[in-house]
Amino acid sequence: MEGNRSQGRVMRSTGSWYEVLDAVSNEVWSCRAGGRLRLKGDRSTNPFAVGDEVVMQHDGEGDPPLIVERKDRKNAIVRRSVNLSKATHVVAANLDRAFLIATVSAPDTSTGFIDRFLVTAEAYGIPTTLVFNKSDLCPPDSPEAERVHELEQIYESVGYDCIRASAKTGEGLDVLRQSMAQSGVNLLSGHSGVGKSTLINRLMPGLDLKTGDVSAAHSKGKHTTTFAEMFMLPGGGFIIDTPGIKGFGLVELEKEQLHHYFPEMFARLPNCKFHNCLHRSEPHCAVRAAAEQNDIPYQRYENYLDLYENFDLDPNYR
Numbered sequence: 001m002e003g004n005r006s007q008g009r010v011m012r013s014t015g016s017w018y019e020v021l022d023a024v025s026n027e028v029w030s031c032r033a034g035g036r037l038r039l040k041g042d043r044s045t046n047p048f049a050v051g052d053e054v055v056m057q058h059d060g061e062g063d064p065p066l067i068v069e070r071k072d073r074k075n076a077i078v079r080r081s082v083n084l085s086k087a088t089h090v091v092a093a094n095l096d097r098a099f100l101i102a103t104v105s106a107p108d109t110s111t112g113f114i115d116r117f118l119v120t121a122e123a124y125g126i127p128t129t130l131v132f133n134k135s136d137l138c139p140p141d142s143p144e145a146e147r148v149h150e151l152e153q154i155y156e157s158v159g160y161d162c163i164r165a166s167a168k169t170g171e172g173l174d175v176l177r178q179s180m181a182q183s184g185v186n187l188l189s190g191h192s193g194v195g196k197s198t199l200i201n202r203l204m205p206g207l208d209l210k211t212g213d214v215s216a217a218h219s220k221g222k223h224t225t226t227f228a229e230m231f232m233l234p235g236g237g238f239i240i241d242t243p244g245i246k247g248f249g250l251v252e253l254e255k256e257q258l259h260h261y262f263p264e265m266f267a268r269l270p271n272c273k274f275h276n277c278l279h280r281s282e283p284h285c286a287v288r289a290a291a292e293q294n295d296i297p298y299q300r301y302e303n304y305l306d307l308y309e310n311f312d313l314d315p316n317y318r
């Protein structure tokens, strides 16, 4: 501790209280936010998010430390606040890797949803691994297993690591553990009910995060986790559990730049006739040609067109 100040990382926030892990002593402090911390131009509803590196000021006995400074963020996952057009909510900051947890049944994760997440992560510069969880529900030769295989082919072909996992049988957990220990700060995201909290419970014996059944009638999760929380992994690295998301709003993106965040499309842009080609109906478009010949996944090309066309219409896109 330097004087009565120390540095730490926000592990959890309830809105008015912040749990901060002291970088030196590894103590967890319950802190309040100091006054006048809202930065100019910051439109987010939360001044500090899980993963933020902050300075705490420790005053008087019994008083909670105050957070008096937030270090610049390396990156942050930002979402539009519900129904507030301009306000945003910072889900988590300073991420080294995101793990998008997906399932092909109970609930189903569409490529449209996956691609939106990946576009966002690419825009923020956060490498992403896809985790297909609940592999125990995909017996060999079942349509579910075929679908997982198909998705792996699509996403591996454009450069994303894919891990097949089951929180139930333990499949894939060693690979996950290793990848997380190497990465540093790891975010788990995905629809409600895909098993984010269950996976974390498996990775951290002794932890007992609340999990919820998937509704049998609608195959949807019940939004069991309600705020983001970070944990220190026993084998190294941090893991962040987050509430399930329905859709993924694209914040601070221009629709003309969307295609830059599809790596396989961006790589082919130099071969298009026009340097500012948007790969829609321009002549001699190398991207459209590649998609039509299945050199790049047609499904992702279609999702790109859909994102582009609907960008201004759907408030969820912005």
Ligand SMILES: Nc1nc2c(ncn2[C@@H]2O[C@H](COP(=O)(O)OP(=O)(O)OP(=O)(O)O)[C@@H](O)[C@H]2O)c(=O)[nH]1
Pocket (backbone or CB within 6 Å): 133, 134, 135, 136, 137, 165, 166, 167, 168, 169, 191, 192, 193, 194, 195, 196, 197, 198, 199, 210, 211, 212, 213, 214, 221, 222, 223, 224, 225, 226, 242, 243, 244, 245
């Ligand atoms: N069969 C099977 N069920 C699983 C697996 N992983 C999780 N589940 C079940 O899926 C349901 C949802 O799990 P949760 O961990 O609560 O899901 P979550 O992603 O944290 O959901 P939210 O907190 O609502 O976003 C629970 O009933 C789990 O027991 C798995 O690998 N196989």
Ligand SMILES: [Mg+2]
Pocket (backbone or CB within 6 Å): 196, 197, 198, 210, 211, 224, 225, 241, 242, 243, 244
């Ligand atoms: Mg959860």
Ligand SMILES: [Zn+2]
Pocket (backbone or CB within 6 Å): 269, 272, 273, 277, 278, 279, 280, 282, 284, 285, 286, 287, 288
């Ligand atoms: Zn083009």
